[in-house]
Amino acid sequence: MSVRNLNFAFNPSSVALIGASAKPRTVGAVALHNIFAAEFQGEVYLVNPRRSEIDGHPCFTDVASLPNAPDLAVIATPPDSVPDIIAQLGARGTKAAVVITAGFGEGGCARGQALCNAMLEAARPHLMRIVGPNCFGLMLPRIGLNASFIHIQPLPGRLAFVAQSGALLATVVDWATHRRIGFSHLVSLGDMADVDFGDMLDHLGADNHTRAILLYIESITHARKFMSAARAAARIKPVIVVKAGRYRQSASAANSHTGAMAGSDAVYEAAFKRAGILRVNDLEALFDAVSTLGMLQPITGNRLALLTNGGGIGVMATDTLMYRQGTLAELSEATMDRLDAALPSTWSHGNPVDIIGDATPERYSEALNAIMEDPGVDAVLVMNCPTAIGSSLDAAQAVLKTVKQRSPYTRRCGVLACWIGEGPAEEARQMFREQGIPTYETPTKAVRGFMQMVRFQRSQAMLMEVPQDIPKAFTPDAEAVRSIIDRALAQKREWLLETEAKAVLSAYDIPVVPTRVADTPEAAARLASEIAGPVVLKALSPAIVHKSDVGGVALGLETPDAVHERATWMQTHLKDQATTGTLPLQFSVQPMIHKDHAHELILGMHVDPQFGPVLLFGHGGTATEVIMDRAIALPPLNMKLAREMIRSTQISRLLAGYRDVPRVDVEQIVVALVKISQLVCDVNEILTLDINPFLCDCAGALALDARLRIQPVNELAGRHLAICPYPAELEQTIELPDGQPMLLRPIRPEDEPAFQRLFASLPPEDIRLRFLHPMKLLSKDLAARLTQIDYDREMALVLTDKDKPRGGDLFGVVRFCADPDNEKAEFAILLGREKTGLGLGPMLMRRILDYARTRGIRHIFGEVLNDNRSMLALCNALGFKRRRAPDDPGVTEVSLAL
């Protein structure tokens, strides 16, 4: 759960193989062979108690006799010996180990589990990190280290691949190496007793040698840590995941609609999407991703041109592109003219550009040049099928030459190649790979590879989108909710009464059909007489969860007498099973809502065993689970994410209106989802929430029924979520001497426009001093980065008008960004000119230092330009130490131990 000491595992200068063996076909022998074959430049030590040398390499009897403590130990000894070996290594000063050995409790074996705990206990005092156990080891081709028992030596490259399954790692290495695709890291995580996916994402996200990260995941540990690490890494580089176990349903979830519909795979999908990770479904798609990401420069858009010597493959590529919702580029008139001039009159006169089966290398070259210069084309897929007329090898060479000759200063256009066939085509594909052009064997694979890049680019753009603020500020009545839940918990109830559940929703300003409670059939009839039109009568008892199954629901009762009669029947028939403890059977009475053209929706929440609370939106009603049209998302939601959820369902198309059914104002559903998200973030006792149906038409929306299940908890609200919610508890009011109240609060993604305004208001000199260099504009991605923060690792406090807490101006921002281990944090401060000299600068600095201290951060540091005298003086007054930045003489580093 940390990146501490991982550098010893992934950039070691010395390695020891504990359990080196001379016995062929053993892990110890293969690992030994691999380490020496890969030509690792650092020291290698072998440990074997019974041999003085193996294959001419000296052996040491034990860890104690090693001349130096190795940075990394690779352990392939029997499981019983491992805890001791770890303890000895730790005592010598080794900081990382890869435990290849299995037998640590896989499959729930208690003895193995105990050994695993003993191993972790042995490592803990030394902060020693363990990769594995039960893994294939790790390979770092960049530094020539192959500490694994994989059959092949991988090539160096800039992709990192991390897999839970060692066998899968071996498969990918085999496939990639034969295609001359290389890796920066290949890591088999095995049982993940210590180092997990979150750690790897943090480490690889920050690693300059890694351009893209590929993961094979079966399950994750520490969801919150994983989400923080994944969101951080995916902002910097592509992260692609294959998640296996797609059809394993969470068995515990069947007691609510939401639970039954939010299967664990859907939750993973939602988590990946939220983090900006691309998911692919199978090994083949992963291979395509490896080809694409290993080579292609980032593309700038989604418009693809197809250049082919065969009509059929052009059509197939177009089909795949359409199926995957890609865009076929429209060629400009100028491009068409150029192609007309260069090509025989039989060419296809459009995209796909079919240059005909007798295409010469020159024809490829001229067509490619024209297409790449078309401003309406973001990437071009060049295809070739073998013919007896044109040589596919010559065609490939012409394409390579054309790409190479393009000036680096012209507009960027991605190039992908698909050379179909064996023999010369295979040779051509090899040439493309060597020149860094992604290459595929079929048009389908090629287009899929392209679409993966498009999806990545889109998810990056989505991460940068600014969510709009909730249209009308609402203040939930948290106390009302608290008292309902406390009362139910005190009565040891698991389910709230329907009326209580509705009261909870009302307290969060979610529209609910008015529902009243009656103790007797007479009282129920009286309530019915006050309601115009037919009513719904329901039995109200914590003991009856499925009311309609036992006759506890009566719809469309027209008269008070009918209500009296049904309530009396319920009293007679349900009394015995419905009266629990101090709560007698009661009745709820609500108007019968019938609306033509209304849509029945479901809004819900369910606690996933891995990711905690998840939210659900979908097609509601009694058949909701049959229709299974739903979207899942992790809270907290903002308007943008809620809208995205709705948009991804089928029913959203009905909501847009069709035939004589008018369109629904989707914004009211969006707002309801945001409010439910807020409720779920605030109240961690909620275990299940089903609002079904949530009735919606052009006139409005209304929750007709609600079920809410609770459990006692003893952790702070918000801690149960996989994504840290907005920490409202940090909001504070500050008063200026003229009495003007200001609000100091954590930054929100919605603040981006105000942040841009603050930036624009600063004189160039202030900008230079703050950002360490002159900047005219604040780029979109930097603005997004500074306003969309992970509250678990960063904090930015902004100063705004108290009267305009949303959408108003920002007067100042102070922030810190901590390392994943929460040890050191970098701070920065920005104050608008208008508010300087009012004590706000020192206030903000003191505030962020205090807050960092409460978060357990030990050191805070920052970089200040040498000529920023006032900031240096302020840091000095606050007790910061100063030193010249080693790599920049114009900058002073200031730091403070907290």
Add this chain to the structure above:
Amino acid sequence: MRNKDVDRIILDSIKQVAPEVPLDKLQAELPFRDQFEFDSVDFLKFIVKLQEETGGKISELDFPKLSSLQGCRKYLSTDSRA
């Protein structure tokens, strides 16, 4: 604390941080920054002096209130520790 004492404490503290300020011409309503050179370091020093004089700790959240003579008067005469 009497108003006279409050003023003495404030003016003494200003004098120690910014000796050149003509205290008799100070306008109570205007922020200090609009009347003389008063940067954030001066501000912090001023707060430290006020704390010494009054023997109480001033929370950073109250700093902005103390950026004018009037604000200081109000704060110190209502603050129970002062």
